[in-house]
Amino acid sequence: MKLVIAVIRPEVLDAVQYQLQAVLDEGDNYRLTVFSVDGHGRALGEIEYFRGQPVRQRMVRRTQIEIAVNDEYVERTIDAILRGARTGDKGEVGDGKIFVVPLHECIRIRTGERGGDAV
Amino acid sequence: MKLVIAVIRPEVLDAVQYQLQAVLDEGDNYRLTVFSVDGHGRALGEIEYFRGQPVRQRMVRRTQIEIAVNDEYVERTIDAILRGARTGDKGEVGDGKIFVVPLHECIRIRTGERGGDAV
Amino acid sequence: MKLVIAVIRPEVLDAVQYQLQAVLDEGDNYRLTVFSVDGHGRALGEIEYFRGQPVRQRMVRRTQIEIAVNDEYVERTIDAILRGARTGDKGEVGDGKIFVVPLHECIRIRTGERGGDAV
Amino acid sequence: MTAFPAPLPLTLAAAGPIDSGSTAWMLASSALVLLMIPGLSLFYGGMVRQKNILSTMMYSFVAMAVIGVQWIVIGYALAFGTSVGGWIGWNPALIGLVGLPHDQLFADKAIPELVFVMFQGKFAIITPALISGAIAERVRLSSFIAFIILWTTCVYCPLAHWVWASEGWLFKWGVLDFAGGTVVHISSGVSALVLALMLGKRRDYPAGAIQPNNLTMTLTGAGLLWFGWFGFNAGSAVGFESPVAGTIAGLAFTTTQTAAAAAALVWMIIEWSHHGKPTSLGMASGIVAGLVAITPAAGHVKPVYAIIIGAVASLVCYCAVRLKSRLGYDDSLDAFGVHGVGGFWGAIATGIFCTIPGLSGLITGHATQLFKQLAGASIAAAFAIVGTLLIGGLVAATMGLRVSDRQERDGLDIAIHGERGYHL
Amino acid sequence: MTAFPAPLPLTLAAAGPIDSGSTAWMLASSALVLLMIPGLSLFYGGMVRQKNILSTMMYSFVAMAVIGVQWIVIGYALAFGTSVGGWIGWNPALIGLVGLPHDQLFADKAIPELVFVMFQGKFAIITPALISGAIAERVRLSSFIAFIILWTTCVYCPLAHWVWASEGWLFKWGVLDFAGGTVVHISSGVSALVLALMLGKRRDYPAGAIQPNNLTMTLTGAGLLWFGWFGFNAGSAVGFESPVAGTIAGLAFTTTQTAAAAAALVWMIIEWSHHGKPTSLGMASGIVAGLVAITPAAGHVKPVYAIIIGAVASLVCYCAVRLKSRLGYDDSLDAFGVHGVGGFWGAIATGIFCTIPGLSGLITGHATQLFKQLAGASIAAAFAIVGTLLIGGLVAATMGLRVSDRQERDGLDIAIHGERGYHL
């Protein structure tokens, strides 16, 4: 099992969810946890104006999603995210990253069942 | 060392903390980091009304907690969370998940000490 | 590759970023994701007053940062965080923790490139 | 029954001393009506998504800025200048008010004409601001500005003249509109609908589009609107009595309060029985619906009828906004559903319940007034629709009405205004 | 010294012309008092947890809707109809105000009676709204509605008659209550306490229960209350002078401003010396405490005494709210601690400092007035307590007072109103 973590643009969350729904065979029950985060990287922060003075935000608003999946689903999950989160075909600076972390165990609180089935 | 990550209902956080306090022998100093997140899964979002029109929220409000523990504590931590976070005895859809991630290293910033003692 | 997770005081974020910028050879493009979280540990919550009645907050406001780095960068990243996040030379209760999680894979959404280069 | 006569020839100042009481009330009323505009911006601003909150509030503030100037420069001259055959006012001396001495009294009222200019000016400001509710979250700011300048000049000013000037043809014919149900609410409501149809739906309507970012703002806005509306309605006694702060003003104040309360109550009951959740947005909507409906009738009906007028207002408006989801057009914040429909009901209700001063409506057995009200409302609506089609079409053709899809996605606050509402 | 006489037989309209100045001020005052209710909803709303913010604000808005109608239908008739032995007013012609011609003047004042109806109506609305502060975050909306309808009809209206109607027995006996310290604040304060005790504590009181979600709202609410209170107090000159906008109104305005400032200052000093942190909530609380305390005395004392009245108000109210944590009852937002206690102090202070018009209090060596004030306040409190016990008990027995534990846990906003305050 793996924990797929992706930092994406807030505005593409819908697109990513749409893609996930297609690949994770759970219909509309695909599972996902969403964080709103601030990011720093190559992308520049938004410019806001304060009485005529441009102020560049030092952070960019990003959304982080976490998806725990079984190993055989990792690749298609990644592809789904790539499809949904990339700007245009080329992509743009700021599109974000996907991190895959090994998952030692997974428990469904409701039932207490563990491992792959619980994901 | 493991990093125990649990997605729970916001309203059970108190109960979960109460349970954790019992098992982690740190008295009221049990350590924990809390995120407020949006979740998607089998549970349905809240229904809100906008001028007579029911609007089903596409996400549910959830709380994610992270607890770094030494291996011997993992099980009792999980059990504590299960006790605190499960709705009724049967549990209900939406009760959430627990993910256990291997922890490579842990450092206490204050002292710089590492490993198990730092957890 | 590792995912370095640190829970720090909100007010030291600037200092930490300053330190990171020095060690991660990306100039101002050093990469980082920031969460605002609530923490519980040995540090006591803030006292607020409500009509003369002191109310101790049960949680403390903390900031969590995540940095994915290649293995050779882990140590200097940790050191940078320690330099930036420790209060005074001795450190104070509440300074927080650093957790290092193994990173199985890393993908840059923009380009799709993987592994070390993508970090 | 009198109305707002065209000002006397400006050379000779009106005789008679000033009445400080009437002037005090008209000054207060004018201030109250101005406050309705920030109130409206809160009412609307709370209902949109966070990414558009500033932009939505700005439509109202922009109206204060733009129409605030337009009214002094040309608006008042067109609406209340010497009548040209009852169709439009005109008086070169009133351009920029240059020819209006500050000590000129207004008609047969013992108040300075400047105070009347101000009072009326606030109505001219709020009307286009109301329209913004239907097109929020997607209309271009520059196009909105162009539109409201043209609309106020070519639609609102003539309409105000027809209905309120003593020479206005609808007024002379006997159409009643005590405080602007027709001139303000019907005209803005139907224009809002037309623009909403021209603009089309928001990119992610309905689901995603409905997520009020801050309902406490909406409630507060409704409270400020209720407060300001006392100036709106009770101040409009200026058309019917002297001294102005008199019995008609007191009546208008009473019916306004009563209709708002009754409408809020009924909207709550409807929601409760309909889906079991009496919402705060419903409370706010009921308040506004009741205030809209009583506006044309405020000084003409007995307080007890204000209860009926308010109650029915919530009923019809609630149905109207529900209908929207059926018909599927996207009137973002129900400017038409509340102001258009509520205004129509108000015009009809005036024809049914009016008895004061010395009037006779359906309840006293005369259908004529009701007929005139229907005619007046329809004419005003038709005129506003045509005007909006022309002006909106012109603006659409020249500058385009809608922001780019990307701007709409990112939110108008950052895309157009270069700001974020909150940094929490 | 006069008061609000029972209206003249409605057949003959009061003689004499209308005074536009007095009418203008009473219209403005009535509007100001209405604004206090949204102000109160902000004041209260900011103090509760986020999950209950809409529900807490709604209690005030619901009062506007429900009592707004009740007052027209029956309330005014009961409070100010022809007196039945000084115990209650009654006048069938006033039901729905159907028999009240709009041009009827009020008593010997040159203002329309409808304006007086409105002014008084706002007092009837805010009083039950004040009660909601003690029971917020757990009372059922439907039960609250039932309660305030019965309470206003059976407790408030008689009390208003006793104290304010010219035939009212407490009034005739010489109890002073210039603008409602007894009728509004004591009655609501003690009733709030009784209800809080009946309801019991919030499920997670105290710790978790104290987390004001938005103190900027509370500060803003306090500001609006201060503003509206000028209408509340200075408008109450209607009971004591004609023209109304006269020297008593000016005095009441001055003492109101002064007491509020002094109380805010003293509350800040107390907190500073007590725990070193002058809070914004303390500032807001001090403002309200001072306004409450000066209410019964506003038109009766010299400005310099308003400083003392305000200062002492903060002292006693601060102690009262501190005491709460000791006694351990859960008056969520200190409706009793501020309005009950502050109102009592105000009643006493009136007996001590009153000198105007032609009165004589303790400082001028007469203890009688002080005694009457104590008696009046106690009688009003006792009456309100008994009434609340009966009505509250009835509602508790029939519909239950409290939401379910789960609703309370999830928050009343989503559970009762199907909404969330913020979507940030």
Next chain:
Amino acid sequence: MTAFPAPLPLTLAAAGPIDSGSTAWMLASSALVLLMIPGLSLFYGGMVRQKNILSTMMYSFVAMAVIGVQWIVIGYALAFGTSVGGWIGWNPALIGLVGLPHDQLFADKAIPELVFVMFQGKFAIITPALISGAIAERVRLSSFIAFIILWTTCVYCPLAHWVWASEGWLFKWGVLDFAGGTVVHISSGVSALVLALMLGKRRDYPAGAIQPNNLTMTLTGAGLLWFGWFGFNAGSAVGFESPVAGTIAGLAFTTTQTAAAAAALVWMIIEWSHHGKPTSLGMASGIVAGLVAITPAAGHVKPVYAIIIGAVASLVCYCAVRLKSRLGYDDSLDAFGVHGVGGFWGAIATGIFCTIPGLSGLITGHATQLFKQLAGASIAAAFAIVGTLLIGGLVAATMGLRVSDRQERDGLDIAIHGERGYHL
């Protein structure tokens, strides 16, 4: 042209009956001016970072509490007591207003003097509150309190006497300041600048320091300021006509509305052409700039000139705030850039455009008035600067002006007030 004469010897009460209309308007105006202070706290509060929002709002509320008391105790006596050679007022009987009978009328106006005391008191409160904008996010609360008490007593009161009392030397010399452009805005603006320089920059100015936490509050505040300003300016007709609610009041109301609208419009245009983003903060700033600039001229110029005055105000203020970033001092919220500069322009504009009542400015070919305006503004500025240097220096030496670096880092809300603005 008359002004505020020193009160008559208090023994004999002014003859003639009261004018209820004038009194009604002055009561309403005083209430409106009070509302400006919560409005200001919203306007300022929205612009700072979240960690300082309560502290920033509190500066305004503290001014209400502290100066509210100071004015009754000593302020009014100093500003409007019997003139001592035109330099300062004094009248022992006015200390605590003890010797001022409530039925004393004000000078030749038919209003109670207490109402005039109140109206003027609100001006005394808002002036130091304005200063807080320059020093927000770092000044110590206790030092701020000490400063404003001394500053109001030693700087504001004399200045008000010079410019507004009938014996005041600047007034007698013919300097015009209709509603406080010099007394309120120039004095607070320059003092704000001096304090900002004494305090130095915020620890993380500029970058981090500029992150307005809630621009909806700032917009709402601007709306309340606009509303309240009608009382501020139109109420100031009390200095120039009787009855007060007359043609000058109407004129002042009109020019106020017009200048605010024009300034808001122009600020928007400037931003649009300068960087393409018309901001909501710009809208709010333009509104305030226009209101500031018209203040001294409100009752003296024709409405059409108000358009020019407002437009130019935005121009000069925009440049001024831009300049700040160049010069590099840290006037947190541009108290100087808007109030100081806008006030100066207003004083000059008055000299250029004044024609009413019976005045003659540059446009009518007389440079004298313009010269007097320049002189008056400069003298007031110089006096305020010196006074602030002395008082500020004294406070700095004795208690220190600035919070500790750690308090500033953690935010003043938690560090000083022991609260957080939001718990969302």
